[in-house]
Amino acid sequence: MKKPQAYRVGDATVTRVSELLLHDFKTTELIPEWKPELTACFEEWMVPTYLDEAHTHVVISTHAWLVQTPDHTLLVDTAVGNDKKRSIPPFDSLREPFLERLAELGVRPEAVDYVLHTHLHSDHIGWNTRLTDGRWEPTFPNARTILPQRELDRWAERVEKEGADSPKTAPYFDSVLPVLEAGRVSVIGPEGGTALDGFMFHPTPGHCSGHMSIGLSSGADYGFFSGDVMHHPIQIARPEWSSVFSEDHDKGRASRRWALNHAVETGALVFTPHFPGSSAGSVSRTPEGFAWRFA
Ligand SMILES: [Zn+2]
Incomplete structure (x- = not known):
């Protein structure tokens, strides 16, 4: 695999650690409002990277x-992870060389000293742990994990409702609890705030109620x-269009516009x-909404 692009943000370097590319989502299964006649004008830049040839x-x-x-050395979110039993088929029992990709970037798991989470859904917490001798152990043993408090509260509510043996609560038990039990978690309150020098959590609810985006300031x-x-x-072109993964569409739209x-x-x-x-880019305003330019 080609070495991923490293982006500079002041003194910081930001690099993607890849995991999966999924091609199985129909446009309307992701975004119900998606209509070919409304998106035809975007197809030139979307096909084939973001939309298949058949549209x-x-x-x-x-x-x-x-x-x-x-x-x-830190990670922002930790993708799906390996060996996790998941009800979403493309996320179930993965065997992806994620840690090998991290190693190719010169980073051993022991060197990661912080993990920051935007939220605690299963596709953002998986590499918090890995299966070692039949147990879920923290993948990054020296890392302090910083996450929105509300997201922990939501898992507590869900465990109370669904129980500990439900597939719905498995991500908490295999990917969150082991890190909590290691005593290496700090929480961010509902108003957001500074986590580390230069890193700021901003509440952006909608996708889920505790969701936060994270800003990184370095120099200018x-x-x-x-x-x-x-x-x-x-x-970005149609910020009013919610994905099916949004829990509260109105809040999600407001957060998307804010972001x-x-x-x-x-x-x-x-x-x-x-x-x-590239997964990275910049945003500009247009008369209808916003435009995205991949970096
Ligand atoms: Zn996600």
């Missing part, structure tokens, strides 16, 4: 972002880890969790 299926990526600053540069405020670049305006106003380099291609 019927989107392409979705799962990956993590590695951030290396002069002081720290700014990076923005959007999280799941959007799942496909069509939602896109924020990206324009700050001149951010935006790092997305599910766009294929």
Whole structure:
């Protein structure tokens, strides 16, 4: 595999650690409002990287972002992970060389000193742990994990409702609890705030109620880890279109608009969790909405 592009944000370097490319989602299964007659004008830049040749299926990526600053080595979200039993078929029992890809970037798991989470869905927490002698052990033994408190509360509510043996709560038990039990978790309150020097959590609810995007300031540069405020670049051109993964569509739309305006106003380099291609880019305003330019 070609070495991934490393982006500079001031003193920091940001590099994608790839995991999966999914081609099985129909456009309307991801975004019910998707209509070919409304998207024809975007097909030139979307096909084939983000939309298949037949214009019927989107392409979705799962990956993590590695951030290396002069002081720290950290990951923003940790993708799906290996060996996890999942009810979503493409995420079930993966055997992906994610840690080998990280090693190719010169990073051993022991060297990761922080993991930051936008939210705690199964496709963002998987590599928090790995199966070792039949047990889920923290993959990054020296890392402090920083995450939105509300997301932990949501898992507690879900475990209370569904029980500990449900497939619905498996991601908590295999990918969150082992890190909590290792005593290496710090939480961010509902108002967001600074986590580490230069890293700021911004509440962007909608996809889920505890969801946060993460800004990275370094020198005059700014990076923005959007999280799941959007799942496909069509939602930049059409920010009012929600994906099926949004829990609260109105809040999701408001958060997406906030995030896109924020990206324009700050001149951010935006790092997305599910766009294929380079997964990174910048946003500008258009008369109808916003435009995306891949970096
Ligand atoms: Zn996601």
